Amino acid sequence: MSEIDLLVIGHTCFDYIMQVKEFSKVNTSALVTNLEQLHGGAAGNVAVIASKMGLDVDLISCVGKDFIGSKYESQLIDDGVNIANMIVADNLNTPTAFVLTNPEDQQMFYFYWGAAKKYSTTPINEAAILDAEAMHIATGDPEYNIKCAKFAYANDKLVSFDPGQDLTLYTTQNLHDMLQNCNILFGNEHEIECICDLLEMNIDEILDYGPGIIVKSLGSNGSEIYQEREDPIHIDALTVKAEDPTGAGDSYRAAFLSQYLRGNDVKMCGEFASTVASYIVQAQGTQTNIPTQDQVLEKMNDFYND
Template sequence: KNLNGGAAANVAMIGATLGMKTGLISAVGCEFIDSHYHKNMQKLGVDTEALIISQDENTPTAFVMTNNNQDQISYFYWGAGKEFHDSEVPRDKIKEFKAVHLATGDPHFNCKTGIVAKEEERLVSFDPGQDLGMYSPKKLKEVIANVNILFGNHHEIKRIQESMNVDINGLMDLGPEVVLMTCGSKGSIIYSPDEGKIEVESIYRPAVDPTGAGDSYKAGFVSRLIYGASLEEAAKFASSVSSFVVEKQGCQTNMPTFDEAYNRMIDFYK
């Protein structure tokens, strides 16, 4: 199946479904503008004015394979993604939003964007995801220095610590106020200098497809945090959001509304 996705786009689309004003900065091919995917974004109100459009390459595409244990391997066509490196960060567009999420993508562009977002005093979150191997220790440290929240699964956080040669506290000393580690069905762990270690149980649902679960989690977490929720409440809401996404194949085929996600959260964490 050919399904809509992309880490940054997933966050933007799910955030919009939850009722947030969202925008997308991403590199796409010129064929994307007239695509159904772009039209779906516009219907949801996702701001796409800052898209980087390549005239020479097609939109980046991931080929994802998942086994019966929900283990995944991806092959990636970078395509228009090469446009990121030399593109300018749209500072004026960033000023229109409360938060900036740095998803998988070009390390150099993510670094530049993090600097601009921090200068504009926006909440900055970062999820290197499967692109972690593209970051040199130096570049990774530069990006982390400008973020408020560092996301990663338990494998990724461990690799980041090894790359930086630090423990969790040392990692937070490099910049992030919050390190959030997702552990699949085991839930998530939040590390914060102010609140210490917070463990949050995950909402279990039979997983048809885990693709996009992490992106939906980040969208849910940030959406609550910027409106004043505690770290624990934001994580519980994020778990609820992602529990919907895994119920169907595809990243954007079962995106919950705010009420749907909130009600499931309340029912589970009684």
């Protein structure tokens, strides 16, 4: 029996969230009116929320020397995430995201790859994969992710995949390799459409080709769950005042997997995931407003059973 419920592979990052009056033009500066340093990265987010939802979680990310002894390292330990298998680059800093938002809620993103360069020279951790019941692959190095997926899938592990904003790093062949070695594909509406276009397949054809489940998030319009030879299931989104919608996707994936690995049907998984996401988006940062499982179940039952 596996000791770990879920192994999460991908980025753990420091996030700098900035509010600006306007975006600067070339050779000029712009005033930053608010600055927050938060803990993020798609894999880090999924690991923390999955752990809070009751799973035993292992996290593998490439981090830098600045991660050791950091508040983020301490938080992951306190949240019950196993970080013994993290890949540390002693000569580089941890991947860092810079997010700038203007008063019109338009955004600009800059990403420092940093220690993530080490994926390309690091062997996959076969022991960690074998020790887990399931593996979720988030943003990160495509070649490393594919190697992990192939090994896990060949050893009968449940594999889920969410390329997120790193979808542009995947070649068409990369996507073919990944989708033939995963059970669940997650993505937002744009990402799923891009994957369909790159592979020249529709959703039904992708289901026949590889993953048996595709989960497509639709923002405030909820989400849709597709399975082979079954009608799509639509999950309504809960209506809340969103402070920061960027964390909705990672929290949804983590919560969905927390229920799927317990044997619940995909409709219940989607409703649970949507409810968790409704809490997350009400605060800045993905890891700052995580509900308890009891809170989620109560709110979910109130909303979806009416």
